[in-house]
Amino acid sequence: MAVVRGLETDVPGRQDPEIAGLLAAEAERQEGALQLIAAENFTSPAVLAALGSPLANKYAEGYPGARHHGGCEIVDAVERVAIDRARSLFGAAHANVQPHSGSSAVLAAYAALLRPGDTVLALGLPHGGHLTHGSPSNFSGRWFDFVSYGVDAESGLIDYEQVRTLARTHRPKAVVCGSISYPRHIDYAAFREVADEVGASLIADAAHPIGLVAGGAAPSPVPYADIVCATTHKVLRGPRGGMILCGAELAERVDRAVFPFSQGGAQMNSVAAKAVAFGEAAAPAFDVYAHQVVDNARVLAHALEEEGFTVTTGGTDTHLITVDPGPLGADGRAAKTRLAAAGIVLDCCALPHGDAGGDARGLRLGTAAVTTQGMGEKEMGRIAEFMARALRAGVTDTGGADLRERVRELTAGFPPYPR
Structure with missing residues (x-):
């Protein structure tokens, strides 16, 4: 791999054979085994190149046109490209491409819509919910009052009637739909109906299916959810990171929830790599x-x-x-x-x-x-x-x-x- 060779042949005084050897070993591990982890993929060489680019050197707190550091003209252009490509790819009015991970994106979504102590309805962890869906060891379980729905014991499918009953009983401020291990399509329209009935916001955690959505192989949550949180790796084949999609009415709240509330400077090399991946996914x-x-x-x-x-x-x-x-x-x-x-x-x-x-x-x-x-x-x-x-x-x-x-x-x- 080019990344490994680059370390081995770097300029004198900067060689690091110890790390170069470990990178080579990881490349060999990935090539010599069957990689079946559902949350992983192989990015393109172009994505890897963006990750290893000089953009890694740039501090860029803030957003295009409103940074806290000078010299951001190029990275502003990079982020605008990433935003435009994400919006076009998923048909969203607004996209924030700065979240460092899927969990960071979910945190920002909660910060934009909720206050500590609010009730949230989400898929239970034993049934496939994520840590950010109410685990007591995660910020979500410590800051919010989570009520869990589950899947049917026989079919293994989401019990939408249970979702509706729990929503009517607990009147959550937000309903979360999404899973780390649910192998079937989610009925986003059904969740939208439940959320509307109880006056709740709908958050779709689409970290796993978003790549299939980009390729037209899965239904999109964008027309139904107030906020869609996702990762840019997995099926989407981008760099490890997150993103948020929402309507124009929530754009400012979402952006402020990412920066300055939950993150500092954007990782501009990762933002560039996301832009590359969005471009590849549009082909x-x-x-x-x-x-x-x-x-x-x-x-x-x-x-x-x-x-x-x-x-x-x-x-x-x-x-x-x-x-x-x-x-x-x-x-x-x-x-x-x-x-x-x-x-x-x-x-x-x-x-x-x-x-x-x-x-x-x-x-x-x-x-x-x-x-x-x-x-x-x-x-x-x-x-x-x-x-x-x-x-x-x-x-x-x-x-x-x-x-x-x-x-x-x-x-x-x-x-x-x-x-």
Whole structure:
């Protein structure tokens, strides 16, 4: 990778072989294993170049035309490009591209609409809610009074009647829709109706599906939500970071909630990388990619079911899949370890209506990264086979080395970056 070679051949006196070696090791790790973490992807070389550009040197507190530092003429132009591209890509009246992460974007959304102590209705963490949806260890659970809705015990789908009942009972100031592990499309219109009925604002946490939205492979929350929070990595294939979309009437409140309320200077190299990613996502090729991501996920979910995994909701509409590996003799944590030993990298997760305390009995995986590498439906069947073999064999089985080599052979045919 160019980034690694750059460190190794830097000017005399600035070489850092220790970090260069670690970067090379990470590049090798990414190339030699199956990257199935649903929140990860491979950015383009152009995005990486923007991240490593001289914009990393620039301090730019404030917004275009109203910075607290001099010398911001170029970065003002960069941020305007990013904003315009985000607005065009998602059909939003306003975009803020400065949030450092998805959590930062959610914090700013709450700051724009709520006050400490307000009641918020959101998906419960054991059912797929994010930490920012009311975890007691997060600012959200400490500052606001969260009421949780869940998914149906049999279907695994959001119980919209429960959402409506809880909203009528608790009269929340805001309703949050979004999840880190819900594999189906969310009915944003239904949430809008509930929010309107009780006079609440609607916040869509679209960190996972926003890339599919950009590619026309998932419904957009923009026409329904007061504020849409999202990340720019995952399926969108941009740099790690966040963004906020909203209507013109909330633009000033959202901007002030990001700066100066919750953040300082924008990371302008990241803003430039976001602009590059938005431009790439506007191209017709990205639509093809987004739909292939979903096709691959559906094929993989079916193949996993054939191999004996229990697939929640019976499948997926998106890039992510959640499964119970119990029928193959392991809970989520044990399965994650066995799969990692075979070169298959994914996450464990809680399963709705599972063990007390929301133990991570399940696995969460996604197809965004392997699809970026060029893998298709044929490879999804092989991945399911590898996963089942790893769990049935166990990490100490004599066939473990053979399985690891088969994973390497598969990934070698689909390098994420040109040599």
